[in-house]
Amino acid sequence: MTIAHHPSDETLLRLAAGTLGAGPALVVAVHLEGCAACRERLAGLEAVGGAILHEMPPAPLSADLFGRTMERLEGMPPTPVQDRVPKRQPALGIDLPRAMRRCDVGPWRWLGPGFKWSKVGIAGDPEAKVMLLKGRAGLHLPAHGHTGLEFMQVLSGSLSDERGQYFPGDLDEADDQVDHRPVVGQDSDCVCLAALEGDTRLHGWLGRLLRPIVGF
Numbered sequence: 593m594t595i596a597h598h599p600s601d602e603t604l605l606r607l608a609a610g611t612l613g614a615g616p617a618l619v620v621a622v623h624l625e626g627c628a629a630c631r632e633r634l635a636g637l638e639a640v641g642g643a644i645l646h647e648m649p650p651a652p653l654s655a656d657l658f659g660r661t662m663e664r665l666e667g668m669p670p671t672p673v674q675d676r677v678p679k680r681q682p683a684l685g686i687d688l689p690r691a692m693r694r695c696d697v698g699p700w701r702w703l704g705p706g707f708k709w710s711k712v713g714i715a716g717d718p719e720a721k722v723m724l725l726k727g728r729a730g731l732h733l734p735a736h737g738h739t740g741l742e743f744m745q746v747l748s749g750s751l752s753d754e755r756g757q758y759f760p761g762d763l764d765e766a767d768d769q770v771d772h773r774p775v776v777g778q779d780s781d782c783v784c785l786a787a788l789e790g791d792t793r794l795h796g797w798l799g800r801l802l803r804p805i806v807g808f
């Protein structure tokens with residue numbers, strides 16, 4: 593399926609510069625895994641950014657930026673060989689992306705009728721606000737806004753809101769201008785990887801639901 597929703601250039605630049613938080617960086621890394629167009633875009637932006645910063649001719653496109661992002665997500669300094677084995681992850685009913693293989697993923701937990709979540713821990717940033725969300729087919733999620741950026745990558749099923757439809761491989765960035773009410777597609781359950789940036793809080797009923805349970 594063609595990917596219709598991609599991270600913004602600003603987000604890719606921040607990833608290249610290392611200023612994107614570990615949570616959003618994980619969501620973008622999952623997107624990059626499945627999106628050749630964004631991998632190419634990122635390599636191009638990095639080359640241009642490097643040329644501007646150093647006033648030098650563009651360096652050869654870095655094939656390893658994705659690899660370095662993965663390293664960063666796995667925690668610096670480089671982890672010892674014995675710690676580099678994939679984490680044992682619970683059976684969630686989906687194949688997790690490669691970028692998540694060393695994340696600490698919890699089991700599904702009840703969040704509301706037809707609505708589950710699983711905490712995703714990142715070794716490099718224990719404060720990262722990242723989770724998997726699973727909604728049953730046809731579920732209407734509560735309307736909500738955010739104080740900052742919310743990054744969401746669809747892993748299976750589909751979602752739609754006032755701005756469009758999101759299928760596996762799509763990444764949605766919702767900023768503080770977006771108040772949305774996502775609805776899960778009728779055909780199947782939907783699983784997404786979601787991250788909130790920094791101090792981002794969710795407004796409204798969803799925020800009040802999540803905060804005491806999820807902690808953010």
Ligand SMILES: [Zn+2]
Pocket residue numbers: 595597598599623627629630
């Ligand atoms: Zn993309």
